[in-house]
Amino acid sequence: xxxxxxxxxxxxxxxxxxxxxxxxxxxxxxxxxxxxxxxxxxxxxxxxxxxxxxxxxxxxxxxxxxxxxxxxxxxxxxxxxxxxxxxxxxxxxxxxxxxxxxxxxxxxxxxxxxxxxxxxxxxxxxxxxxxxxxxxxxxxxxxxxxxxxxxxxxxxxxxxxxxxxxxxxxxxxxxxxxxxxxxxxxxxxxxxxxxxxxxxxxxxxxxxxxxxxxxxxxxxxxxxxxxxxxxxxxxxxxxxxxxxxxxxxxxx
Amino acid sequence: xxxxxxxxxxxxxxxxxxxxxxxxxxxxxxxxxxxxxxxxxxxxxxxxxxxxxxxxxxxxxxxxxxxxxxxxxxxxxxxxxxxxxxxxxxxxxxxxxxxxxxxxxxxxxxxxxxxxxxxxxxxxxxxxxxxxxxxxxxxxxxxxxxxxxxxxxxxxxxxxxxxxxxxxxxxxxxxxxxxxxxxxxxxxxxxxxxxxxxxxxxxxxxxxxxxxxxxxxxxxxxxxxxxxxxxxxxxxxxxxxxxxxxxxxxxxxxxxxxxxxx
Numbered sequence: 001x002x003x004x005x006x007x008x009x010x011x012x013x014x015x016x017x018x019x020x021x022x023x024x025x026x027x028x029x030x031x032x033x034x035x036x037x038x039x040x041x042x043x044x045x046x047x048x049x050x051x052x053x054x055x056x057x058x059x060x061x062x063x064x065x066x067x068x069x070x071x072x073x074x075x076x077x078x079x080x081x082x083x084x085x086x087x088x089x090x091x092x093x094x095x096x097x098x099x100x101x102x103x104x105x106x107x108x109x110x111x112x113x114x115x116x117x118x119x120x121x122x123x124x125x126x127x128x129x130x131x132x133x134x135x136x137x138x139x140x141x142x143x144x145x146x147x148x149x150x151x152x153x154x155x156x157x158x159x160x161x162x163x164x165x166x167x168x169x170x171x172x173x174x175x176x177x178x179x180x181x182x183x184x185x186x187x188x189x190x191x192x193x194x195x196x197x198x199x200x201x202x203x204x205x206x207x208x209x210x211x212x213x214x215x216x217x218x219x220x221x222x223x224x225x226x227x228x229x230x231x232x233x234x235x236x237x238x239x240x241x242x243x244x245x246x247x248x249x250x251x252x
Numbered sequence: 253x254x255x256x257x258x259x260x261x262x263x264x265x266x267x268x269x270x271x272x273x274x275x276x277x278x279x280x281x282x283x284x285x286x287x288x289x290x291x292x293x294x295x296x297x298x299x300x301x302x303x304x305x306x307x308x309x310x311x312x313x314x315x316x317x318x319x320x321x322x323x324x325x326x327x328x329x330x331x332x333x334x335x336x337x338x339x340x341x342x343x344x345x346x347x348x349x350x351x352x353x354x355x356x357x358x359x360x361x362x363x364x365x366x367x368x369x370x371x372x373x374x375x376x377x378x379x380x381x382x383x384x385x386x387x388x389x390x391x392x393x394x395x396x397x398x399x400x401x402x403x404x405x406x407x408x409x410x411x412x413x414x415x416x417x418x419x420x421x422x423x424x425x426x427x428x429x430x431x432x433x434x435x436x437x438x439x440x441x442x443x444x445x446x447x448x449x450x451x452x453x454x455x456x457x458x459x460x461x462x463x464x465x466x467x468x469x470x471x472x473x474x475x476x477x478x479x480x481x482x483x484x485x486x487x488x489x490x491x492x493x494x495x496x497x498x499x500x501x502x503x504x505x506x507x508x509x510x511x512x513x514x
Contacts, residue, residue, distance in 0.1 A: 038418075040297075047405035049297045051415035056299065058451040061331045062460045084466075091323050091464040095330050119367040120321040120466060126347055126368065126380040127319050131467075 061095035064088075068096065071103065075152055082153035083132075092116060092151065117145040132156070138176060140249070143225060148181050166198070176249040187211060187246070205241060212240040294408075302454065304408035308475040309448055310503035311462070312485035313384055315510070317469035320345055320382040322364035324461035324470065329365070331449060331460035333439075338362045340435050342446040343386035343461050348512060351375045356512045383513050384470065386461070387412065387433040387446035388494060388502030395425035395434065404443065410475075410503060411450055416442050430498050448472070475503070 008016070043049035068089040069076035079085060090096055093108040114136065123133040140148070149155070163184045164171040174180060184190070190203040206212070209231065215222045217231040235243065263271065294303055328343045329336055338361075345364030349357040349371060361368065364382075371377060393412050396404050403419035406412050419442035426434045426443065437444035449459035453472070457463070462472040473482025489507035495514070506513075 041402065043293055044297065044408065045405055046402045048402075048415055048418055049293065051405075051413065051418065052297045052407060053299065054415070054417070055413050055447060055450050056454060058332070060452055060455070060457070062327060062452075062457070062463050064457045064463060086468045087466040088464050090327075091466055095327070095460075119323070120319055122367070124320065124368055124370060125377065126349070126371075126382060128316055131319055 059097075061097050062090050063095070063097040063100040065090075067100045070100075078152050082155075084152065084154055112144050112146055114143075114145055117149075117151070121145075138249070140176065140178065140180060143178060147223065147225065162195070170247050173247045173249065177247055178249070179246050206239060209240055212246075216240075298454070300454075306476065307409040308503075309389070309409055309411055309453060310473065310475045310482055310505065311386070311389075311448070311459075312471040312473075312482055312489070312491075312505045312507065314469050314471070314485070314489065314507045315381055315383055316508040317467045318345065318382040318384055319467055319469075320347060320364055320368050321466065322367050323464045323466060324384060325363045325365040327460040327464040328446070331452075332447075334444070335438055337438075340437065340444070342433075342444070343384060346383045346385060347380065348383060348510065349380045350378050350510075350512055352378055354378070379510075381510060383506075383509070384461075385431070385433070385494075386504060387448075388431055388500065388504045389446075389448060391501035391503060392499060394428040394430065394498075394500060398424045398428040400424060407450075411448050412445075413447055413450060414443055414445065416440050419443050430495055430500065 011019075038048050038050075040049040041047065044052070065076070065088045072089070076089075079087070079089075090108075092111060096108040098106045099108045118136050121133055123135045127133060145151070167184075174182075187206050188203040191201045193201040194203055213231040214220060215226050216229055218228045219231075220226075220228070240246075295301060298304070322345055325341060325344050328334060328341075332342055334340050334342055341363040343363075344360055346358050346360045347364070347368055349359075351357065352375060355375070359368075368382075371380075389410060389412055391406075391410065393404075393406060396406055396412060399405075400422065401418060401420055403415040404412060404425055405415070421436060421441050421443065423436065423443070426436070429445075434443050434445045436442065449457070449461075452459060458472050459470075462470045471481050471485045473480040473485075475482065477483065485507070486505060491505045491507060492509040493502040493505060494509075
């Protein structure tokens, strides 16, 4: 103790006087710093280390395709083999993390409208060449895409090539119409010899209203997008094609 | 006589050497202790046995593959609670139209979230392409340098994060970012930007934008992993980054990037 006092005395008096406020200032600085700077600051770098924990605890909304395939493995397998193999489930079905945790009560969205498909497949001059695109206004404007294309295994619908060889114009019209995926033969009964001697053995137009009414009668059990008439009262003495032209896109 | 000699010789040669070596050892002590505490520290803040020093995250973007569907923008907003208004984006898609006279027209209606409409401009277009943009996660980040409070920082795996609680909303980082990637979140009133979906990637998931991209235009991965899709992407393509002249060393790598892209 006396040694410390000896040392203290050895310091010149003016410095001894200065030391007191210096120590107070330093202690004050350390106290303020201790209060203001968070305890975890500077632990890993010039930041609060607990901010990393906060960033990591943010909720996950997109479960990821692997989580989906845990249950929907069949759809996943179909998807993997089609043109949509790179498209994640949640790109169309919206984030499904909640669904994967509570599959019974929370269901993901299933979009059946054209808008979602057209985000990718509407024709844009900017899109890369070769990417499948349509001009929505002329490509079956009234029908949802899913009525012809299966979104899990999309393929361009193939019109019957046989008839197209001669009836290309009709086929072109038909491809844009509501009846695009009907075969020619579902309405026209075609004798086999028509293909070799077309003029001598012409195909027949429909001879009854029944084929049309199978889909268009108000009692028909088809998707609701199809326009309906009451087959019993609607123009009964005529065949349908005598007023309506089913090849036209705007078939009326 | 002997006593006087010793008084003049304050430290002997042997003691001098001991002192120097000891002093040098003391100098090394903080390095050793901090290194030890760091190793212990990661687990405390990350919650797992994750060592960020072993990882270095990056993203590859193939401009030729982007179809401008805007699913990434939509997914990012949903995943990260970004306000659904046309001013706030962590990622967005730009359409570049380069006209006959090399004039550059860039548009990004609602960040591309609702898709794009066909060009209605009068002038003829020479070439046209989509460019997705997001925080470049620079290795040399100007935003971190400029933050006065240490609310934005580079983690040891190279991702730039924001401390929402510590940010004072001074907007210095917004001015500092040469890519315009930052904005003030109107809800938290703090700076906000892409985090590479840090909460997802550390759980083994890919960032939301990469997850939903239908054409695989975005590739995410660990640059320190030799066999990974990202390394393959870097090997198979001619790579460019945005504004390389600024030496920010971005970790978002573009393939087939046009010279007009800023």
